[in-house]
Amino acid sequence: MTLAAMWEARAADGRGAELHAWARESALxxxxxxxxxxxxxxFTAPGERVLLIAxxxxxxxxxxxPPAGLLARPAHRWTFTRTDAG
Structure with a gap:
């Protein structure tokens, strides 16, 4: 069984590049x-969002x-189970 774990975070105002750098250098x-x-x-998305899918x-x-003050709100996390692969 394969599980997909998604992590999505929105950076505090003006800190999107820092959040992306932290994700690339620490989370990955x-x-x-x-x-x-x-x-x-x-991935990155509009609104200073960073998404990691594993x-x-x-x-x-x-x-x-992430370090304190880097996020606009707590990160969201979801886990999905693969049901069909094509």
């Missing part, structure tokens, strides 16, 4: 080192918390 290496990881991707063969590992 932390997730990449975890057992059961199949794939991980990092595919897991086992229990998803959590994304570390």
């Amino acid at each position: 290496p932390a997730v990449r080192g975890a057992a059961g990881l199949e794939r991980v991707e990092l 595919l897991w063969t086992g229990e998803p590992q959590p994304v570390p918390e």
Whole structure:
């Protein structure tokens, strides 16, 4: 069974580039080192948002918390189960 874990965060005003840099330099290496990881991707979106999607063969590992003051609100997290692959 493959699980997709999504992590989405909105940066505090004017700190989108810092949040993206933190995700690239801290969150990605932390997730990449975890057992059961199949794939991980990092995205940006309008509104100073950063999205990390990781595919897991086992229990998803959590994304570390960004530094205080970097976020406009707490990060959102969702886990999905793959039901069909094409």
